Amino acid sequence: MGSFADFHARSINDRDAFWAEQAKRVDWKVQPQQICDYSNPPFAKWFVGGETNLCHNAVDRHLAERADQPALIFVSTETNQEKTYTYRDLHAEVQRMAAILKDLGVVKGDRVLIYMPMIAEAAFAMLACARLGAIHSVVFGGFASHSLATRIEDASPKVIISADAGSRGGKGVPYKPLLDEAIKLSAHKPANVIMVDRQLVAFTPVAGRDVDYATERAKHMDTVVPCEWVESTHPSYTLYTSGTTGKPKGVQRDTGGYTVALASSIPHIYQGKPGGTFFCTSDIGWVVGHSYIIYGPLIGGMATILYEGLPIRPDGGIWWSLVEKYKVNVMFSAPTAIRVLKKQDPALLTKYDLSSLQALFLAGEPLDEPTAKWISEGLNGKAIIDNYWQTETGWPILTICNGVEKAESKFGSPGKAVYGYNVKLVDDQTGEELTGANQKGVLTIEGPLPPGNLQTIWGDDERFVKTYWKTVPGKLVYSTFDWAVRDEDGYFFILGRTDDVINVAGHRLGTREIEESISSHPNIAEVAVVGVADQLKGQVAMAFAIAKDTSGLTDAAARKTFEAEVMKVVDSQLGAVARPSRVLFVTALPKTRSGKLLRRAIQAVAEGRDPGDLTTMDDPAALQQIVDLIKT
Ligand code: ATP
Ligand code: MG
Numbered sequence: 001m002g003s004f005a006d007f008h009a010r011s012i013n014d015r016d017a018f019w020a021e022q023a024k025r026v027d028w029k030v031q032p033q034q035i036c037d038y039s040n041p042p043f044a045k046w047f048v049g050g051e052t053n054l055c056h057n058a059v060d061r062h063l064a065e066r067a068d069q070p071a072l073i074f075v076s077t078e079t080n081q082e083k084t085y086t087y088r089d090l091h092a093e094v095q096r097m098a099a100i101l102k103d104l105g106v107v108k109g110d111r112v113l114i115y116m117p118m119i120a121e122a123a124f125a126m127l128a129c130a131r132l133g134a135i136h137s138v139v140f141g142g143f144a145s146h147s148l149a150t151r152i153e154d155a156s157p158k159v160i161i162s163a164d165a166g167s168r169g170g171k172g173v174p175y176k177p178l179l180d181e182a183i184k185l186s187a188h189k190p191a192n193v194i195m196v197d198r199q200l201v202a203f204t205p206v207a208g209r210d211v212d213y214a215t216e217r218a219k220h221m222d223t224v225v226p227c228e229w230v231e232s233t234h235p236s237y238t239l240y241t242s243g244t245t246g247k248p249k250g251v252q253r254d255t256g257g258y259t260v261a262l263a264s265s266i267p268h269i270y271q272g273k274p275g276g277t278f279f280c281t282s283d284i285g286w287v288v289g290h291s292y293i294i295y296g297p298l299i300g301g302m303a304t305i306l307y308e309g310l311p312i313r314p315d316g317g318i319w320w321s322l323v324e325k326y327k328v329n330v331m332f333s334a335p336t337a338i339r340v341l342k343k344q345d346p347a348l349l350t351k352y353d354l355s356s357l358q359a360l361f362l363a364g365e366p367l368d369e370p371t372a373k374w375i376s377e378g379l380n381g382k383a384i385i386d387n388y389w390q391t392e393t394g395w396p397i398l399t400i401c402n403g404v405e406k407a408e409s410k411f412g413s414p415g416k417a418v419y420g421y422n423v424k425l426v427d428d429q430t431g432e433e434l435t436g437a438n439q440k441g442v443l444t445i446e447g448p449l450p451p452g453n454l455q456t457i458w459g460d461d462e463r464f465v466k467t468y469w470k471t472v473p474g475k476l477v478y479s480t481f482d483w484a485v486r487d488e489d490g491y492f493f494i495l496g497r498t499d500d501v502i503n504v505a506g507h508r509l510g511t512r513e514i515e516e517s518i519s520s521h522p523n524i525a526e527v528a529v530v531g532v533a534d535q536l537k538g539q540v541a542m543a544f545a546i547a548k549d550t551s552g553l554t555d556a557a558a559r560k561t562f563e564a565e566v567m568k569v570v571d572s573q574l575g576a577v578a579r580p581s582r583v584l585f586v587t588a589l590p591k592t593r594s595g596k597l598l599r600r601a602i603q604a605v606a607e608g609r610d611p612g613d614l615t616t617m618d619d620p621a622a623l624q625q626i627v628d629l630i631k632t
Helices: 004-013 015-025 054-058 060-066 087-103 120-132 145-155 176-185 213-218 256-268 287-299 318-325 335-341 369-378 461-469 511-519 556-574 599-606 620-631
Strands: 034-040 043-048 070-076 081-086 111-115 135-138 159-163 165-168 171-174 192-196 210-212 237-240 250-253 277-280 303-308 330-333 359-363 383-387 423-426 441-445 478-486 492-497 501-504 507-510 524-534 538-547 582-585
Touching (some): 004 015, 015 256, 054 060, 054 120, 054 256, 054 287, 060 087, 070 087, 070 120, 081 087, 087 120, 087 213, 111 120, 111 145, 120 135, 120 287, 120 303, 145 176, 145 237, 145 250, 159 176, 171 176, 176 192, 210 213, 237 287, 256 287, 277 287, 287 303, 303 318, 318 330, 335 369, 369 383, 423 478, 461 478, 492 511, 507 511, 511 524, 511 538, 511 556, 524 599, 538 556, 556 582, 599 620
Parallel strands (some): 070 303, 111 135, 111 159, 135 237, 159 192, 277 303, 277 330, 330 359, 359 383, 501 538, 538 582
Antiparallel strands (some): 034 043, 070 081, 478 492, 501 507
């Protein structure tokens, strides 16, 4: 192992040689002729002239060495199913699904929309699309008709693959009526819908459109469907961002660059080895699910666990019992899930044999110190590694690459810039690069974006350029829209999103800093701070907090006392200028389906405006509480 600094420097300064070497980790039908074509910035083309196939690299290529090794381990605590598919089994199932798609006329470049719960067939569906060179667009199963309809319209799929129902807490959650309604709402109509019937919820097929998966599968038990070799730059999929800050963006990913990026990340970032087991608790509807439930572990020759169920059912030990049973080496989850576990008995963390587990990776939102400490101590000091990335990037921008060089994590920091990422902090007003330690700037990436990152926004090159590349004055650089500082050791700390900054009487304050201050009060469980327009000060901060113990907050006077107490904490830590104008107590906060705070929506209703697109919101009642509070 060399030094990480050298490794990173080479990835930037000797880019083509570096990535040519990484490209050897995957199979090519035709070798790339050019490593990176950046002649038309900001559009980067990786491994130009190369021909490959994502499904081949995830499945077929392992048959020679590991046909009988577990590839996909499906566990549902919803339906009490547990089934292991070897690479041989997976290869057969993917071909059956691909054969059905082929029968329906799906060819290279066609879009296929996947609206499915966390079942093995969802993995077959994604891999089957990749096999045919069809472009999949997975829509999170928790989304309802309206969100689904906008995505159907945007992706214009020839075929949709779905199921009768998902399941939550042991109860069937119908999908089919939502899908039918979405197709009705959408101007684009798919020619066919493949229905996986789990027999959880009865449904009526639409004659002439819907086909039954089991019936079709039975016709293709031994059908051979070869991989369609596609150009490296051929799109593998589209996927929408979480919609935390506005209308979701349809991220378009290539084939060759993505395969190489994932193949390289498994050893360098996750320290995964062929034959090992990867357990990512995300959902296939999110980017983390695409990269680290499906493609990454399989490309790396590992077994991957696909888990349907809650983290606390039958009890809060379920995930750790799976770690023991399947000898999980690499685990990947999100801070929001750990916060759910935090409410359970901590003894469940040590009840099982976790000796196989090397590290727990967490991504998706800021990993707050109390949560990081709680899980790290609970798991007896196992490495807890924060990953900072975006749907757009497909794999981490910031983290610790222990597979390159062992390094210590720092609480509150996702780590350093990952190889391939030329990360720069810039002043948002002047565009000037900030090179000093602890200077706060916008986290940007200089082009070309590394392999695996988005090629463009599906069907909208202009929005791609305008949204991401034209926000820093005088420079064509990719903006993450996140604030960060870098310390003297090169560790980054994410301070929040650029639209989370408020301006109080000329002072620019990060809402996240105020939130952290409020959270340090021992009786605060969670808090959201937003800027609200104010005639005098421009903006004032307003806080919506969830108290841990609400027993003393039954009347207005008690709430007022508590509010004053919280304000005092902010006063003493950040100064009076940061003190929120109000601290209002709620029982839930509005979040996206992926567990992120919807500050944009909170701000809108706090200012008496229409919150706009709420299709990605999890719990409308949480927002209603705020609407009601503001009125009083
Ligand atoms: P949209 O772009 O549609 O508003 P979104 O940004 O929430 O939605 P994602 O791509 O799912 O969609 O989330 C990426 C964002 O999540 C990052 O830009 C960052 O703000 C936040 N994030 C992800 N991982 C971390 C992390 N480890 N630490 C802090 N923030 C993180
Ligand atoms: Mg985003």
